[in-house]
Structure formats: structure tokens, C-alpha cells
Amino acid sequence: MAKAPSSSTFQLDFEQTILEIERQVSVLEERPDCETFREELETLRVTRDALIAKTYANLTPWQTVRVARHPGRPQTLDYVDMLCRDFCQLHGDRTFGDDPAIITAFTRIGPFKVLLIGHQKGRTTAERINCHFGCAHPEGYRKALLKMRLAEKFNLPIVTFIDTPGAYPGIGSEQRGQAEAIAVNLREMSRLRVPIVCIVIGEGGSGGALGIGVGDRVAMLEHSWYSVISPEGCAAILWKEANERTNSLAAQALALTAKHNLKNGLIDAVIREPHGGAHRDPKAASEAMQSWIVEQLGELTRIDRDTLVRLRYERFSRIGATGTSTST
Amino acid sequence: MAKQSWDTADAVATKRAVPDGLWTQCQACSETLFRKALETNLFVCPRCDYHMRISGRQRVLQMADPDTFEPMNEAVTPQDPLEFVDLKPYRERIIAAQKLTGENDAIQTGAAFIKGRRTILCCMDFTFLAGSMGSVVGEKLAAAIRRATELDLPLVVVACSGGARMQESGFSLMQMAKTSAALARFDDAGGLFISVLSDPTTGGVTASFAMLGDVILAEPRALIGFAGPRVIKQTIRQDLPEGFQTSEFLLKSGFVDRIVHRSNLRSEVSRLIDYAGK
Ligand SMILES: [Zn+2]
Numbered sequence: 384m385a386k387a388p389s390s391s392t393f394q395l396d397f398e399q400t401i402l403e404i405e406r407q408v409s410v411l412e413e414r415p416d417c418e419t420f421r422e423e424l425e426t427l428r429v430t431r432d433a434l435i436a437k438t439y440a441n442l443t444p445w446q447t448v449r450v451a452r453h454p455g456r457p458q459t460l461d462y463v464d465m466l467c468r469d470f471c472q473l474h475g476d477r478t479f480g481d482d483p484a485i486i487t488a489f490t491r492i493g494p495f496k497v498l499l500i501g502h503q504k505g506r507t508t509a510e511r512i513n514c515h516f517g518c519a520h521p522e523g524y525r526k527a528l529l530k531m532r533l534a535e536k537f538n539l540p541i542v543t544f545i546d547t548p549g550a551y552p553g554i555g556s557e558q559r560g561q562a563e564a565i566a567v568n569l570r571e572m573s574r575l576r577v578p579i580v581c582i583v584i585g586e587g588g589s590g591g592a593l594g595i596g597v598g599d600r601v602a603m604l605e606h607s608w609y610s611v612i613s614p615e616g617c618a619a620i621l622w623k624e625a626n627e628r629t630n631s632l633a634a635q636a637l638a639l640t641a642k643h644n645l646k647n648g649l650i651d652a653v654i655r656e657p658h659g660g661a662h663r664d665p666k667a668a669s670e671a672m673q674s675w676i677v678e679q680l681g682e683l684t685r686i687d688r689d690t691l692v693r694l695r696y697e698r699f700s701r702i703g704a705t706g707t708s709t710s711t
Numbered sequence: 712m713a714k715q716s717w718d719t720a721d722a723v724a725t726k727r728a729v730p731d732g733l734w735t736q737c738q739a740c741s742e743t744l745f746r747k748a749l750e751t752n753l754f755v756c757p758r759c760d761y762h763m764r765i766s767g768r769q770r771v772l773q774m775a776d777p778d779t780f781e782p783m784n785e786a787v788t789p790q791d792p793l794e795f796v797d798l799k800p801y802r803e804r805i806i807a808a809q810k811l812t813g814e815n816d817a818i819q820t821g822a823a824f825i826k827g828r829r830t831i832l833c834c835m836d837f838t839f840l841a842g843s844m845g846s847v848v849g850e851k852l853a854a855a856i857r858r859a860t861e862l863d864l865p866l867v868v869v870a871c872s873g874g875a876r877m878q879e880s881g882f883s884l885m886q887m888a889k890t891s892a893a894l895a896r897f898d899d900a901g902g903l904f905i906s907v908l909s910d911p912t913t914g915g916v917t918a919s920f921a922m923l924g925d926v927i928l929a930e931p932r933a934l935i936g937f938a939g940p941r942v943i944k945q946t947i948r949q950d951l952p953e954g955f956q957t958s959e960f961l962l963k964s965g966f967v968d969r970i971v972h973r974s975n976l977r978s979e980v981s982r983l984i985d986y987a988g989k
Contacts, residue, residue: 550918552938552946557956558964562917562937566891570923573892574899589875589884590918590937597888611875611884611915616942621797621877637880638793647792649881699892700853702885703846704792708815 393454397438397446401659404431435659442606445631447640448614450606451585455662457669459486459501459544462584465669466676467492467499473530479559482523484514484547485595487530492542493677495684498534500527500595501544504585517586518551521564524594528568531575540578540680543595548613550591565594572597573699574692578683580676582654583607583641584661599695600679602652603641604668606660609650610639649702737761753973762930762973764910766812767819767836770869774832774977775823782821784854789816789847792882801878804840812839816847817872820855825867826981828989831859835871835916842872844916845879849886852920856893865903865989867980870921874914887919894923903987905980908935908958908967922966926983928976929958929967 394402408427411420442450450456463470467490475481488499504517527543534541550561572579572595579598587596587609603609610617617637618629625633638644641653654671661668683691735746739761749756753773754763765773771780795801809815817839823832833855835842852868859866875883897904906924908917910933918937921927929935936956944951954960961967971979 550937552943554943554947554951554955557936557938557943558960560922560964560966563922563966565918565937566887566920566922569888569891569919570895570898573888574895590887590915593884593887594918597892609881611880612877617797617877623798632797636793636795636797637877639880644881647881649885696892696896699885699888702882702889703850704790704879704882705846705850706788706790708786708788 395446395449395453397442401431401434401438404434432658435663439606439659443631444608444634444637444640444643445614447606448586448608448630448634450660450662451608453660453662454506456585457661457665458506458546459503459584461665462501462544462669462672463488463490463499465666466673470499473533474526476522476526476529478525479522482520482526484517484519484551485523485527487526489539493673493680495677495680496539497680498530498539498541499544500530500541501584502546502592502595504546515551517547518549519547519591519594520551520553520556521559521561524550524561524564524568527595528571531572535575535577538577540580540684541575541598542676542680543579543581543598545581545583545587545592545596545609546585546607547588547591548586549588549616550594565590568594569597573696576688576692578680578686578691579695580679580683582672582675583609583650584672586613587639588613597695597699599683599691599698600652601650602654602675603644603650604654604661604672605641605656607641608634608639609641609644610637612637614639738763755973760931760972762910762932764837764871766838767814767817767834767871770834770836770871770909771819771821771823771832773973774825774834774867774869774980776825776827779824780819780821780832781823782819783858784820784851785815787815787847787851789845789879791878792846793878793880795878795880797878804878808839812836814839816845816851817842818848818851820851822858822864825984826977828865828981828984830865830867830980830984831855831862833866833868835869837871837873837911840876842916843874843876843883844872844886844919845876845883846886848872848876849883849889852886852890853893856890856897859902859904860893860897860900863900863902863989865905865984865987866897867905867907868920868924869907869909870912870916871909872912872914872916872921874916884915887915890920891923894920898925903984903989905983907971907976907980908933908961910934913937913939925987926968927966928969928971928979929961930973930976931958931970933958935961935967 505511505514581598614634617633622629657664657667740759
């Protein structure tokens with residue numbers, strides 16, 4: 384299973400000073416006479432922590448997108464290692480194939496037996512290519528629905544981890560009905576008679592994200608993004624070209640951060656990440672996720688099923704910003 | 712949708728629906744056509760049979776029995792919840808589109824008779840910001856679906872859209888869930904939903920209500936897909952097969968029930984209503 388590698392080979396430009404201090408700390412720590420540098424080390428650590436706190440408290444939306452895509456950021460299978468017990472993966476859509484970009488499994492989280500569904504991006508180059516970088520094909524969405532029906536049949540709550548730049552745009556995916564697969568998931572998830580909780584753990588790219596994102600409770604990790612289109616896609620169309628400047632403007636305009644989505648009432652909660660992002664302390668991130676999941680499922684499993692489905696329907700029906708013209 | 716069919720939305724400025732004026736040119740075969748004659752021919756080119764893009768209002772006129780359309784929620788207008796600004800503020804784009812079309816947003820919804828059968832009819836309007844689905848389209852559609860559910864009337868939606876409306880970001884994304892959830896309830900109640908796909912139907916509209924018809928009809932040679940051709944080409948770095956993402960392609964791959972010529976749409980729809988006993 385994929386393990387979060389050290390992020391030492393990958394640098395975010397706005398983290399350069401932090402990484403430089405982190406490097407100095409590790410150099411000093413490795414010296415046999417490091418005891419003699421205790422004070423210097425302590426100063427460096429304090430400086431580093433302050434800098435991390437300051438940087439991450441003031442990330443721009445575009446910087447947030449880049450943290451969400453950090454190659455060291457934990458992915459679905461990393462969280463599985465940390466917060467799931469007795470993981471029992473279920474493969475295949477029974478029709479076309481098994482899409483590795485969406486993982487489905489029976490597993491245990493806290494006191495609950497659940498069906499887990501999550502996008503998987505892959506870590507190594509080979510894995511990433513195999514998973515299409517977390518861009519699922521129709522068979523991935525159909526596999527997810529098939530297993531969700533199984534969960535409904537056996538009365539298991541559903542937990543989904545969203546982490547995709549978007550559904551895969553290709554010849555095969557169109558031929559096999561990408562749009563239909565997502566559409567059907569939206570319709571069916573809205574009426575499944577078991578609790579559904581969703582967490583955007585990294586990238587929440589549009590319909591590809593929503594295709595496993597229609598839940599009773601939806602949360603985002605603090606440094607993830609969720610929007611109708613990626614900043615680059617938006618920049619390419621509305622600004623006519625995607626570059627560092629327009630991507631940044633698009634990210635800002637799209638209101639794609641967890642904070643913005645919460646403020647706009649599109650999600651229910653923001654799950655705090657450890658200082659410096661989930662990639663610095665995956666365990667802390669997974670603990671925060673686990674306690675949110677367990678809390679939500681504790682509430683949702685007590686709601687009778689008709690009410691549960693009605694509340695989910697109303698949750699999505701409410702969303703929208705419209706006015707009334709007086710001139711008509 | 713993530714990097715997809717925005718090229719159609721993008722093309723709105725250059726490729727509008729049939730323009731006003733005495734004469735007009737067919738976009739497919741370049742034939743010069745007398746507008747009045749074209750209108751009687753339902754804006755289908757008499758020479759090459761190209762089905763031109765028409766406004767939502769025009770579509771209503773074509774679909775409904777004369778003077779039977781009773782609009783719903785006409786006064787619902789878009790807002791600018793994110794105060795979105797790209798090269799131009801969204802607010803200005805809305806005002807310009809409203810001026811250009813005389814409409815509040817990109818869909819007409821209402822009750823109508825089609826060949827004497829009472830229906831709820833919704834027609835999207837590509838002339839308004841590429842028919843993109845923002846909160847107004849989502850809300851008007853959801854309301855129409857609810858009305859069809861209450862009255863047990865067949866629902867006919869003619870899709871024509873470049874996808875979700877980027878300027879409403881998450882709000883527009885959630886309209887996909889909202890309309891699909893409303894259709895789930897309509898389905899639970901045994902309602903009949905006939906989805907008609909016209910050129911173009913792409914992105915978040917295809918990936919929600921448009922693909923959820925009990926029966927899905929498509930006009931000939933329409934562009935229908937999830938991702939836009941340009942995005943796909945960029946991703947896979949190869950040319951797309953001939954006829955990719957056309958109605959005919961979808962029929963062959965199993966995602967459309969019937970391809971229907973515009974002149975037969977009314978009779979095909981009423982026939983289906985009769986088969987469903989609605
Ligand atoms: Zn022609």
C-alpha cells in the first residue's frame with residue numbers, strides 16, 4: 384500500500400524558507416555532537432513552526448490548490464492504512480472492468496462497519512498512470528454505485544473520500560458514457576436509504592468529485608479545494624490562457640477553498656489539518672477525519688430512513704442564489 | 712466540469728443562434744437562406760438538413776400547441792453570489808445577455824400542451840451565456856420537476872447547453888445534484904421524463920438531468936458529450952475519430968434511444984407519452 388514519502392524532493396515555492404530551515408534542523412540533528420547545538424536547534428524549530436503557522440494561515444486560494452496537490456499529501460489508501468481496520472476491497476463494476484481511480488471497500492472506522500469509496504491518485508509514476516492521476520472512468524462511477532447499493536441492502540453507512548482533478552476526458556470514457564455514469568450516481572445517491580458522509584481530502588474537481596459526493600454531510604479538509612472547474616480550466620476559458628497569474632486569479636474567483644465553500648453553505652464542515660498541512664503529519668489529519676466521521680455517523684445512524692432521505696434531498700434543493708426581477 | 716466542455720460555452724460570441732435579419736447563412740453548408748422560410752422549416756437548413764441552434768423561446772413555440780404555454784417562474788433572475796470577475800464582471804455579462812436575449816436566464820419552463828397532451832415543458836436557451844446552468848436554470852428546472860411530480864404530468868426537457876456556469880462555481884455545480892435529486896423523486900412517483908438533446912449538450916448538463924431521461928431523444932448531428940472535444944484532444948494527444956460525440960455516436964454507443972428530426976419531435980414526444988400512458 385502506498386506510504387506517504389518524505390516531501391523533501393518536492394518544493395512548493397512559498398515554502399522555500401520553511402524547507403531551508405527544516406534542512407538545517409535535520410543537518411544539525413544528524414551530527415554526533417548535536418547536543419552542543421541544543422539552543423540553536425531550539426531556535427530553528429521555533430522559527431520554523433512560527434513560519435509554518437504564518438504561511439499556512441495566509442495561503443492564497445491558488446497556494447491552497449497547490450498544497451492540495453502536494454505529492455506527499457495523504458491519499459485515500461494512506462488514510463485507509465491509518466484509520467480503517469479489516470479493509471476488504473471490492474473490485475469491478477460487473478460490466479466493463481475495475482477502475483483503479485476509485486476504490487471501494489467494506490471496512491471498519493471507529494465503531495462502525497462502513498462502505499468506503501475513495502478516489503485514488505497513485506504515488507509512484509506507474510501507479511499514477513494506472514490510476515489516471517485520480518481521474519475516474521465511467522466504470523469507476525458505476526462500480527461505486529454498485530457497491531453503494533450493496534451497502535444499502537445490508538444497511539451499512541457510506542463514507543466517501545473525494546480527491547480528483549475531474550472525471551477522465553477521453554475517447555473510451557465518452558464512449559462508455561461518462562456523463563450518464565455521473566448523472567445516475569447523482570440521482571441514486573440522493574435516494575439511497577443509508578447515511579452518506581463525504582470528505583474532500585485533496586482535489587474536488589467538478590462533476591468527477593460530485594459523482595461520489597452527494598451526501599448527508601459533506602466536509603472538506605482545510606487545505607483541499609472544491610469547485611465547478613479547476614483553476615487552470617477556468618483560466619484557459621475566461622482569461623483565454625492559463626498561466627501562473629491567471630490560475631491564481633481564477634482560483635480566487637472560484638471561491639474554491641474550504642473556508643469559502645463553508646461560508647457559501649455548500650459544505651457542512653471544515654476539518655482542521657495539522658500545522659503545515661496533512662502532508663507534514665498524516666496521522667494527525669487522519670485522526671481529525673476519523674473523529675468527524677464517527678461523530679456524523681453517530682448522529683445519522685439514529686435518524687429514521689425516510690427522514691434521512693428527505694433531509695438529504697432538502698439539503699441539495701436549498702442550494703442556489705436567485706433573485707426576482709420586478710420588471711417582468 | 713474539471714477542464715471540460717467550456718469550448719462550447721466559449722464559442723458563444725462567435726457562434727450564436729440564428730441571427731435576426733432578412734437573410735441568413737447556414738453554418739454547415741453556407742447556403743444563403745431566407746429567414747422567413749427558414750422559420751417555417753423550424754430552422755433546419757432545407758439544403759443540408761443542418762439543425763440550427765434556436766433560442767429557448769423559439770423552441771417553446773416549436774414544441775407547444777399554439778398559445779398553450781403557461782410559463783412558470785419567469786421573474787427568477789440570476790444573482791452574483793461570488794461577485795465573480797474575470798476579464799469582465801459576471802454582473803455585466805448577465806446584463807449584456809439579458810439585453811441581447813430579452814430573457815432573465817437560460818431556460819424557459821412552464822406547462823404546455825404537445826399535440827393535445829398536457830406536459831411540463833422546459834427549453835434551454837443557448838443564446839443566454841451559452842445555455843450554461845447556474846442557480847436560475849437549476850432552480851427553475853427543479854421547480855418544474857416538482858410541478859410535474861405533483862400533477863403527474865409528463866416532463867419534457869430540451870437540453871441545449873455548454874455545461875455548468877463557471878461564474879457561479881460551487882453553486883452551479885450543486886445544481887447538478889439538485890436537478891438529479893428532483894428527478895429521483897419524480898421517478899419514485901412514476902413520472903415520465905423525456906429528455907431531448909440538441910446541439911450542443913455538454914458538461915454538467917449532460918452529466919446530470921439530460922442523461923436521466925426515461926427516454927432520451929437527440930436531434931441529428933448534435934454535439935453531445937461530457938468533456939469538450941478540445942479538452943479531450945489535449946489530454947490524449949491524438950485526433951478524435953470522425954463523428955465523435957455526435958448524436959449518431961451516442962446512439963451507437965447506447966446512450967440515446969432515438970435520433971429524431973426536428974420536424975418529427977412533437978409527434979415522437981406525444982407517441983412516447985401515449986406508450987407510457989401518461
Ligand atoms: Zn445547410
